[in-house]
Amino acid sequence: MIINRSNIVAALRRARGLIGLFLGAIFLAACAVHPKPSLYEQLGGREGVALIVDHLIERIGADDKIFHFYAETKISRFREHLQGQLCAVSDGPCHYAGDSMEQVHAGMMIQEADFNHLVELLIGAMEDAGTPVPAQNRLLARLAPMRGQILHR
Numbered sequence: 001m002i003i004n005r006s007n008i009v010a011a012l013r014r015a016r017g018l019i020g021l022f023l024g025a026i027f028l029a030a031c032a033v034h035p036k037p038s039l040y041e042q043l044g045g046r047e048g049v050a051l052i053v054d055h056l057i058e059r060i061g062a063d064d065k066i067f068h069f070y071a072e073t074k075i076s077r078f079r080e081h082l083q084g085q086l087c088a089v090s091d092g093p094c095h096y097a098g099d100s101m102e103q104v105h106a107g108m109m110i111q112e113a114d115f116n117h118l119v120e121l122l123i124g125a126m127e128d129a130g131t132p133v134p135a136q137n138r139l140l141a142r143l144a145p146m147r148g149q150i151l152h153r
């Protein structure tokens with residue numbers, strides 16, 4: 001074959017295509033070995049979720065605006081069920097065993113401001129637990145649709 005400029009250019013183009021395919025294959029293989037972590041994993045799994053719930057309980061206990069709602073609450077049950085719920089909504093290996101959000105919060109007369117305040121305490125608890133901000137936002141987005149089931153109507 002005569003080696004001229006257009007042959008070299010064509011060979012380089014073919015090589016570029018092959019390199020592209022090769023890099024694409026490496027990328028896919030890396031994704032298969034390290035699939036995108038679930039939200040549960042991003043929250044730190046079982047220990048991460050337990051830490052968030054414990055910090056939330058601490059913050060609720062020290063909060064004048066919210067504590068009165070929980071004055072009669074059995075904390076061990078609340079801890080267990082909130083852990084199960086956060087695990088389940090973040091695609092963890094759990095299933096929520098508590099009562100429905102409507103049943104639990106019925107009659108508490110929870111207002112918009114109370115709900116927003118609890119969300120602030122939860123954000124504080126996630127900060128305390130060292131939860132990465134993107135994971136915090138993903139968890140809040142999954143809890144947001146429960147608002148209508150919790151607020152007093």
Ligand code: HEM
Nearest residue numbers: 069070073074077078081082085098099104114115118143
């Ligand atoms: C996204 C927001 C919320 C979520 C995901 C949530 C979730 C839960 C869960 C899982 C439980 C345990 C249920 C059970 O034991 O069967 C619970 C209980 C409780 N929640 Fe909420 N909650 C939210 C907002 C609120 C707000 C805004 C208040 C009040 C200001 C509140 C007050 C309570 C109280 C007092 C209990 C304990 C009830 C009892 O003593 O049995 N919650 N919540």
